[in-house]
Amino acid sequence: MNFLADCRTRLAFDLVGNTWHPVVLWALKDGPRRHGELRTMIGGISAKVLTEALRKLERDGMVERVAGGYGLTRLGVSFLGPIEAFGHWAEEHGDEVVAAQADAISR
Template structure:
């Protein structure tokens, strides 16, 4: 596989970009991310977090408290991904009503 494609697989993953977006203000715990990322399953969040950690985009920290908890935070490289993806995410939010209308019109024709 082309190495660039491997990177684009990360960027093209909808859950990865949403997780990166949610971590923009600092570390969050798993449950906080689960609540913040609408529609993601616990399993999909676990897989996404592992992939992002493996790729060096976030760090996982286990806090030695009772009960123990884990938090996730963007690495410097993860923050640059967030900066690069921000315009795309903002475009998505800004154009969602138009996309919804276009989909509804298309579905009516079909």
């Protein structure tokens, strides 16, 4: 598998590499939400950053506008699996990463 600058794998990593994209997609997993609902659910995200994230996700075909809010497209729903897998990995190994980071700082 190639990891060139323009490869399809890189597209997927770009989607999860953005701090807010996976969070916004996950917040939409149970159905469409209005902008204000998303801000409340997510917490810590400004209205401007949420709007930018939604626009980028819409451009990428992951999110669509529906009945006054935003919902996942079929493509967006398909991406919930990898997001969930990252979450499981983080739950299982997050403490190890934090410990390694603390160890690196203390050296």
